[in-house]
Amino acid sequence: MEENQKSRFVVTEENWSLHRKGHQDQQRHLDKIKEVLQSNLPDLISEENIILSNGKDVVKIPIRSLDEFKIRYNHEKSKHVGQGKGDSKVGDVVAQGEQKQAQQGNGKEAGDQPGQDIYETEVSMEELEELFFKELELPDLEQKEQSVTTIEDIDFTDIRKKGLIGNIDKKRTLLSAIKRNAMKGKAEIAPIIEDDLRFKTWNPVEKPQSKAVVLAMMDTSGSMGKFEKYMARSFFFWMTKFLRTKYETVEIEFIAHHTEAKVVTEENFFNKGESGGTKCSSAYEKALQVIKESYPPASYNIYPVHFSDGENMTSDNRKCLEYVDELLSISNMFGYAEVNEHRRMSTLMSAYKSIEHPKFNYYILQKNRDVYFALKKFFEKRTEGLR
């Protein structure tokens, strides 16, 4: 009887430390989030809260489509049962409805249509950059530009049998001694003979001290509205970030223009609007002047990018072409981005269409997500590479 009683239950405590299933599937879920992020990049990178977050490292991003879909009831339209403390009356408020994500930026793009389920996830800026920049590449650079200024550095990369005693590699020395002794029959450290000694040896390295400058030019005439400026802003935001991953220092100069151009602060660049006509050549002229004054092409990689709505005075076009030519000769890449919601034929574009130069890129942006495609076009990965 007693024995029977004993066998009625068992208590055990196994070693569970190798049971990793939950963590593995969690990783798979995170990978899937990443896939969704990747496929949503065009929408994500123009998200306002990223562009405006500037210094912040972590941004919250709503992700669609990571739910486990089932046939289920509409929660909002169905009735539920709850329990009160004893004095509930008809009309008592039980809970607040969910806030309709009112703070979600400008709302209309943010995908808050009713019923659309949003899975919110936190993404660090770093992750996002990694995802995005994986797809970009600097247009083929001429090596000489990069290595004009070099700084010397030393790197311990090699092991040799001769060297300075201060640089002796103890571990390797001991290892070779043991090996040699082992070959003779006994695997031990002693004796160490001269042949066992190993030294760390350095190589001088030449690291190009690379500098880049972005010349952000924008049309600030009356025809450039809030949307156009926002597009320019997200574009420059990502472009500078991208260049920073490639160069040690990246500077950015803001040149605003209407009929004449001047160098302005970032604040003014994106916020101030001026009225009047447009003469794009003025900006290029200014850019050339800025380059001459402070950014010698010999030591700087130069990236002039011009944002405009394309409404240029026709008489100015010829001059523009001349300056663009001049800029192209000293720049790594010249970009012309036209914000043109309706894809009409603009005066400037009709002139630029004829330019055929490997460093010249243009893109017409119609909606938010085009920022992504513009960047991709300008910094396209050329698979057929030169090497």
Add this chain to the structure above:
Amino acid sequence: MRYEVCPADILYTFGAYGMPTRYTHWSFGKQFHKMKLQYDIGLSKIYELVINSNPCYAFLLNTNSLIQNKLIIAHVLAHCDFFKNNIYFSKTRKDMVESMAATAERIAEYEIRYGKQRVETFLDAVLAIQEHIDPSIVRDIKPSSSSFDEPIARRTAYDDLWNLDQHPVLGQQAIEMNKKFPEQPEKDVLLFILENSRILTDWQADILTMLREEMLYFWPQLETKIMNEGWASYWHQQILREMDLTPSETIEFAKLNANVLQPSKTSINPYYLGVKIFEDIEKRYDLLAQGADGKGERPMTGREKIFEAREIENDTSFIRNYLTDDLIKQEDMYVFQKQENMYKVSDLQAENVRNQLIGMRVNGGFPYIVVEDGDYMKNGELYLVHRYEETELDLPYLEHVLPHIHRLWGRIVHMETVLENKSLIFSYDGHKVFRRSK
């Protein structure tokens, strides 16, 4: 009974997967992550997990205190009793731990052979409709499909022509082609797809079978949530009250107990409601037994009555039979719904509260879907009908589920449901979801 003491992340793994040996899928990982996060920041805690098997398994958290474990063991013993004695569990497999381990192994094998991505995509599709099975404990066994009279879904548009030279009795054949397929609407969508889909490969059919098997195993637990938890909580209270506890143990027990049995304003706590109903039954029947005059049959005592209930009821019948008007009033239960961005109490009538609660528990809380026609338009399309009962479906979700069903069926899939009192049909043709009114 077999107890296993394990650390938090293991217990949470089991909680997320429902079973220690289950196959791997990202949705479990998502669930695990969520639960573990809530545990790590102290929002919620699982103390135990019981598994319906033979012997019954219980997993205990290794940080439980002695008194917590006493309560938990009392609780899980009652769960075990419920698994062993409730009629709805009578058909569940008791070797499911091993069976699921085998399933997991097979799925892993398929992943190696056919690629992780393909298996995952297929699992996604099956999981989207896994609840749509027929869990009835009594189910007609179908005559084997070898007899020729049975209508067979057509494989190509020219089937009837091929049949011409095989079958001289053309007229009769034509009549039989007009027979409905399936003859009766089929509740077991998974089984229907399994038996009739033309595109399932062997390994896919195998996975489908195994997942359906697992759902059949889990189903009674979905259907007896209130009873099962109520029964377990009733007994842990009874047992602990009989034990010799020190004052500090008593306080710790009371705290934990109160924590578990907490009514909620916005939902029904199955532990709490279950206990209340069992206690109410016991009280009422004891009263009746006392009042009996000794003539005729001896009435059941309260204890006997609750044992009877735990044997023959499931949540819907339990609520229907034993949640009295008085109890609803005493517990201040109400119906609430969304009105202008706020959830407000809308009904206090006991009858309506009870009906609403039952409605929410019907079919385990899932919409009731049947296969109406497996050869719709005489084109092998799948026509499903949602048996609408006053609660509309979540349409964006439905629109995402249809492609999954399409992946299993291989042809156009339709779903009929009701929206704002009008019948609507959603169709997915492999590219786009269309909706039209009936």
